[in-house]
Amino acid sequence: MNAPQSNTLSADIELRMQAALDTQRDAYLKEGMVTASTRIDRIDRAIDALVRHSETISQAMNEDFGCRPRQVNLMTDVSGSIGCLKHCRQHLKSWMKTEKRPSMFPLNLLGSRSTLEYQPKGVVGLLSPWNFPLGMAFEPLAGVFAAGNRAMIKPSEFTPATSSVMAELVTEAFDPAELTVFTGGPEVGQAFSSLPFDHLIFTGATSIARHVMGAAARNLVPVTLELGGKSPVVVSRDVDLSQAVQRIMVGKLLNSGQACITPDYVLVPEESLEEVIRLATTAVNEMYPSLLSNDQYTAVVNDRHYQRLTAYVADAQERGIRVITINPANEDFDADDGHKIPPTLIVNPGDDALCMQDEIFGPVLPIKTYENFDETLAYINSKPRPLAAYYFGNDGAEEQRFLTGTTSGGVSINDVMFHMLQKDLPFGGIGPSGMGAYHGAEGFKTFSHAKAVYRQTKRFNVAKLAGLLPPYGETTEKSIRSNIKR
Structure with missing residues (x-):
């Protein structure tokens, strides 16, 4: 009985999503030229909705995670989204301008003209993840609206409370012909990725991206994939070690490491290992004197990911690898059912250890040592290209070798994750960490068709x-x- 009912529900949601897409595309075609004032109005309504519902959004995220700090919710998802929307609002008029391009000789002398004109693509689909459930929908949405498009959002089923709030605020602020949200499980996501959008952006795991890209390919839908990977950190010998380690741990423990650009492993000089461990422990103790009852320390989103992360630690212990649990108040995590995991260092794991196989996405940090700087470049280049890479040091020549000798989606020097916060820098990956980018002018261009016009x-x-x-x-x-x- 259940299977036919499930198939009926699946068919129903597919029909409703296709109808929504048809409605948006028809409205887009009837609208004609999408003026700057229309784009700004849509952005303004999005900002207003996020401002008015900010606390409700935060409460929903806390409910979804079991424990997620209000400050993190508001700083990352809400403020980050508003920042992107405001940046696009400020610059979209200049981005919309027709670009003059040179015509070939002698046509340029005879009065012929070449231009590049940015046209909305039409309807954009956004598949957003659970780790920053609002931000990873509304940050790219800023570029989608700035480019003059309409949009449909499918948020993650792992954060149902946030998805519900998102759907409510969108319904309140927008006509479904402009923006709409579809919630549901994997079957909804699968059907969503199979729709004939004019562009599709997916944020999530590389393994899922292969299916999303395959589904989009059947309709020749262009895709932007913001994925992840094992983002490395290289700590130079020429560095303020205390400052570097503190900044690494702040980034690593933001959202308990559940971020696509969080430091995934650290490469440190072999003679600095014990000092790095000591400084990491000190940094955690200062930031989080306790963990279990601390509402500023984020829980792992669900049991599936909790079990995955604890398996990484158990695997390292079974292999005899040195594992350091940083537990400032000596709390009993085994007795807790809130899915919190203490910050955990895994020292010099081999590449066959589970923690070195996949993106960690949690408060577990492998630390590996090196003797010569060139070893770090060789090691990073032996792995799939990551979404982010980080270098800490004061040696300009070494920094340049790091920048030219490795390939990643983006880089922060002497800190982690901050490149993603710069609204005028493109954010995206390369190879298995993604393709395409959003934020700033590049985001506008991602969601626009650059039409070549010759007169x-x-x-x-x-x-x-x-x-x-x-x-x-x-x-x-x-x-x-x-x-x-x-």
């Missing part, structure tokens, strides 16, 4: 002058000779 002069018969007009003769041969030469 021919009417004063001359250009085809005849260029020897393109049959029957071909000496003018044609002269044109050929002038171009086929060194």
Whole structure:
């Protein structure tokens, strides 16, 4: 009985999503030119909705995670989204301007003109993740609206309370022909990714991205994939070690490491290992004197991810790898059912350890040592290209070797994650960590069609002058000779 009912529900949601897409596309086509004032109005309504519902959003996130600090919710998801929306609102008029491009000689002298004009793509689908459930929907949405598009959002089923609030505030602020939200489980996400959008952006795991990209490919839908990977941190010998370790731990423990650009492993000089461990322990003790009852220390989102992370630690222990649990108040985590995991250092794990196989996405941090700096570059380059890479040091030449010798989606120097906060820098990955980017002008261009426009002069018969007009003769041969030469 359950299977037919499930199939009926699946078919129903597919029909409703396709109908929503058709409604948005029809409205887009009828609208014609999407003016700057229309784009700004949509952005303003999004900002207003986030401001008015900010505390409700935070409460929903806390409910979804079991414990997620209000301050983190408001600083990352809400403030981050508003920042992107405001940045797009400020700059979209200049981004919309037609760009002049040179026409080939001698057409440029005869009055012909070439331009590049940015046109909305139409309807954009956004598949957003659970770790920053609002921010990873509304930050790219800023670029979607700035480019003049309409949008449909499918948020993660792992954060149902936040998804419900998102759907409510969108319904309150927008006509469904402009923006709409569809909630539900994996079957909804699968159907959503199969829709014939004009562009699709997915934020999430690389393994899921392969399915999303495959589904989009069936309709030749262009995709932007913001994925992840094992983002490395290299700590130089020429560094303020105390400052570096504190900044690494602040980034690592933001949202308990449940971030796509969180430091995934750290490479430190072998002689600095024990000092790094001591400083990491000190940093955690200062930030989180206790963990279990501390509402500023985020829980792991659900049991599935809790079990995955504890398996990484158990695997390291079974292999005899040194594991350091940082537990400032000596609390009993085994007796807790709130899915909190203490910050855990895994020292010099081999590449066969589970914690070095996949993106960790939690408060577990492998620390590996190196003897020569070149070892760090070789090690990073032996792995799939990450979404982010981090370097701490004061040696300019070494920094440059790091920048030119590794390839990643983005880089922060002497800190972690801050490159993503810069609203005018593109954010995205490369290879298995993603493709395409959003934020700033690059985000506007991602969600726009750059239309090449050539305007021919009417004063001359250009085809005849260029020897393109049959029957071909000496003018044609002269044109050929002038171009086929060194």
